[in-house]
Amino acid sequence: MKKTLLAIAIPALFAASAVNAATVYEKDGQKFDVYGRAQVNIYNDAAAGSNDNTLEGYGRIGLRGTTVITDKVAGFARGEWQIDSENSDYTDDKESLKTRHFYVGFDGGEVGKATLGQTDTAYYDAVGVTDIFNEWGSSANAYKGRQEGQIIYNNTFGGFRVGTSYQMSDDNASLEIGSDSQGQTIKVPDLDYGYAANVGYTFASNIGINAGYAQDEYAQNGLTADKTDWALSTSYGVYGEPGLYLAGLYNESNVNGPSYDVTLQGYELAAMYILENNWGFLAGYNYAEDKDSGDESTDNILVGAQYTFTSNFYSYAEYKVDQIEGADDQWTLALQYNY
Numbered sequence: 621m622k623k624t625l626l627a628i629a630i631p632a633l634f635a636a637s638a639v640n641a642a643t644v645y646e647k648d649g650q651k652f653d654v655y656g657r658a659q660v661n662i663y664n665d666a667a668a669g670s671n672d673n674t675l676e677g678y679g680r681i682g683l684r685g686t687t688v689i690t691d692k693v694a695g696f697a698r699g700e701w702q703i704d705s706e707n708s709d710y711t712d713d714k715e716s717l718k719t720r721h722f723y724v725g726f727d728g729g730e731v732g733k734a735t736l737g738q739t740d741t742a743y744y745d746a747v748g749v750t751d752i753f754n755e756w757g758s759s760a761n762a763y764k765g766r767q768e769g770q771i772i773y774n775n776t777f778g779g780f781r782v783g784t785s786y787q788m789s790d791d792n793a794s795l796e797i798g799s800d801s802q803g804q805t806i807k808v809p810d811l812d813y814g815y816a817a818n819v820g821y822t823f824a825s826n827i828g829i830n831a832g833y834a835q836d837e838y839a840q841n842g843l844t845a846d847k848t849d850w851a852l853s854t855s856y857g858v859y860g861e862p863g864l865y866l867a868g869l870y871n872e873s874n875v876n877g878p879s880y881d882v883t884l885q886g887y888e889l890a891a892m893y894i895l896e897n898n899w900g901f902l903a904g905y906n907y908a909e910d911k912d913s914g915d916e917s918t919d920n921i922l923v924g925a926q927y928t929f930t931s932n933f934y935s936y937a938e939y940k941v942d943q944i945e946g947a948d949d950q951w952t953l954a955l956q957y958n959y
Contacts, residue, residue, distance in 0.1 A: 662953045902926070
C-alpha cells in the first residue's frame with residue numbers, strides 16, 4: 621500500500637476532531653472511530669427578560685470510518701448527533717436530538733474529495749474564519765448553517781483551496797431574514813435548490829484570503845424567492861495553536877421575493893491569543909444592517925477567556941455586549957469534556 625493515501629489523506633479527513641477520538645477497529649486499511657462531548661453551561665437570562673440564571677447541558681456522539689479502496693482512493697463516512705440534557709417541554713421548534721453531520725464520500729487524494737449528505741456548504745469556508753467563539757460569534761452574516769441533501773467537492777493545490785456544493789430540494793429548509801415594508805420578519809420556506817463555491821489561498825506567512833458565493837432558490841405554492849450571498853475574508857495565524865490568530869469578514873446577502881427585496885451587509889472581526897500555559901483570550905466585533913434602510917440587525921462586542929486543563933477537559937467564559945437598543949448583555953460559563 622502506498623503511503624500517500626493511508627498515512628496522509630485519511631487522517632486529514634477528520635483533523636478537527638481527531639485528538640480525542642477512540643479507535644475501536646483498525647485492520648486491512650479500515651478504521652472506525654468513536655468520539656463525543658459532554659458540556660454544561662451557566663447562562664444569564666437577561667435576554668429573556670429575567671434576572672435568573674440557568675444551567676443547561678448537552679452531549680454529542682460521533683462515529684466515523686475510513687476504508688482504503690485503492691492506493692489512490694479511500695471511502696469515508698461520518699455521523700454526528702447532539703442531544704440536550706433537558707428532557708421536558710420540547711416543542712416542534714425545539715428538538716432534543718439534532719443531526720449535525722451525516723455524510724459519506726470518496727477521497728481521491730490529488731484529484732479531490734467528494735462528499736454526499738449533511739454538513740456545511742462550500743460557502744462556510746469563506747465565513748468560517750471568524751467563527752471562533754463558542755456561543756455568540758459569527759453573527760453578522762446570513763449563512764444558513766449545515767444543510768442536508770448536498771453534493772460537495774473540495775480540493776487543494778499547494779496553497780490554493782477550492783470548493784463547490786450543490787443542495788437538492790428540501791421541503792424542511794426555511795429562511796428568516798430581514799424585514800418587509802411593514803417591519804415583519806421575512807420567512808421563506810421550501811428550498812428548491814442551492815449551490816455555493818469558495819476559493820482561497822494561504823501564504824507561507826500564514827496569511828489567508830477567501831472569497832465565497834452562494835445562491836438559493838425557494839418555491840412554495842407557485843411563489844418563488846431567491847437568496848444570494850457573497851463574502852470576502854482574511855486571516856492571520858493558525859486557529860487553535862499557541863500564538864496570535866486574527867480574522868476579518870465582509871459579506872452581503874440579498875433576498876428577493878414577490879413583495880420584498882432586502883439586502884443585508886455585515887462585517888466581523890475576531891482575534892484569539894493562546895498562551896503556552898493553556899490560557900487563551902478572545903475578542904470580536906459583529907455588525908450587520910439593512911443596506912437600504914440602515915436599520916441595524918446586529919451590533920455586538922464579544923470577549924472571552926478559556927483554559928485547557930488537559931487535552932480533553934476544557935473551560936471557557938464569554939460575554940456579549942449587545943449594542944442594539946433595548947437588548948441586554950449576555951454571559952456564560954462552561955465546562956466541556958471531549959472523548
